[in-house]
Amino acid sequence: MDAPEHGTAGTSRRRLIQGAGVGAGAIVALGAGFAGGRATAESGVDIPATDDGDLVDLNVAHEFYTGAHQAGIETPPQRHTVFMTFDLTTTSKQDLQVLLARWSAAIAQLQAGLPIGSVEPTTPIGVPGDTGEAYNLGPAALTVTVGLGPGVFDDRFGLADKKPALLADLPVLPSDRLRPELTGGDLSLQACADDPQVAYHAIRNLARIGRGTVNTRWTVLGFGRASAGKGQTTPRNLMGFKDGTRNVKEPEDVAQHVWLDDDALADGEQSWMKDGTYMVARKIEMNIEIWDSAKIQTQEGVFGRTKGEGAPLSGTKEFDTPDFGKSVHGELAIPATSHVALSAPENNNGVRILRRGYNFTGGINELGFLDAGLLFIAYMHDPKSFITLQTKLGSSDNLNEYISHVGSGIFAIPPAPKKGHYLAEELFL
Secondary structure (H helix, E strand, O other): OOOOOEEEOOOOOOOOOOOOOOOHHHHHHHHHHHHOOOOOOOOOOEEEOOOOOOEEEOOEEEOOOOOOOOOOOOOOOOOEEEEEEEEEOOOOHHHHHHHHHHHHHHHHHHHOOOOOOOOOOOOOOOOOOOOOOOOOOOOOOOEEEEEEOHHHHOOOOOOHHHOOOOOOOOOOOOOEOOOHHHEOOOEEEEEEEOOHHHHHHHHHHHHHHOOOOEEEEEEEEEEOOOOOOOOOOOOEOOOOOEOOOOOOOOHHHHHHHOOOOHHHHHOOOOHHHOOOEEEEEEEEEEOHHHHHOOOHHHHHHHHOEOOOOOOEOOOOOOOOOOOOOOEEOOEEOOOOOOHHHHHOHHHOOOOOOEEOOEEEEEEEOOOOOEEEEEEEEEEEOOOHHHHHHHHHHHHHOHHHHOEEEEEEEEEEEOOOOOOOOOOOHHHHO
16 A cells, blocks of 8 residues: 655646536636645744654645545654634535545645645735645645534435444543543544645645634644554553554555455445544643552553553563563563553554544643643544443553543544545545
8 A cells, every 4th residue: 555645836827726516617617726825835944853863844835636545644754733623504405515625626736745726916906715824835745634413414415325334422431531522423534744844734724714704612632642652662652651552554454454455335334535544632731730640560560561662561672562461570561451552453443544643732621730631533444443442441541540531522433535526525426
């Protein structure tokens, strides 16, 4: 399976969309306003990383029109994200179609490092088509991944017969402390980039396009990727532990555990979801002050790994395979209720998910404590994988003393469109 294609943003204008559904002429017109800007990828620079030796090339651009998987899933995690969910305020199927078409056209521009309209109109009374804060910053490896929540397929839009087979609100899970204002959403946008301003600019402008059709629901600004992709050094979460050592990384594993293929269609999945996947997003708050006062022996026992090297407590190196049967002085080296033991595929009939998490902080909460935690995002071919793992973790994980799941959402992720088309176009045919 090929990774998302890379390209370099150029100075030529791109044809935005030649779609269908509302009508080819109408859809082309939707994108016309995004073409009024210059390429802005001329000032990229290489910035040395501080944690893993990788170089950040702000000229890297990810193609949007692949006709296969959306970028931002298997793409090596960038250093920053802005995640936002939306509620649809319309009952018009055509309004939803137009929004997805306009978002598609705009995302193609944004991922190429181009503005989505004029930053400086030629007339003094003109309103800029692009807000301008990413002008000349380059694409910075931006990816924007679009998700459709269960509400898209309720009785508002007449799309119930096209609802993805496994898309349903998550059940109440052990240890959930979900807040209504941080839960749900009809649509989601996940913007990831190596420049935080580029990611913010993308979400800001896409939300602007959606005015009158959607309202924002909940959002998280994430930093310091908290999961590792293929070829990346494992990063750390805000508890100081490496996160994502055993993440799904190899293309064959991603194909098996993430993407919906012909076998999924044979099991009753919607044909328009081929090459798509499912996403679960959770906002997890950390009780930082309580954690920081815990002994190192306690902290390592909670995770089942050493804090420095990240090795399983049964081994010495980070990538040593955990030995869950090994005993030391009559006790299991890796506690049975540790995070590693409870989430390991060996202990869950081979269940695996692709994690794409980010750290977040909101400053100080209403109690005067640090407001910080993990934006947990995971992709999987069956949401039951997450439900299985979280049911077990929520019931027994020693980590529960230090965290709270306060936000949640589930979304179907359609495949990427081909050039001349738009996201989820088959819903409207």
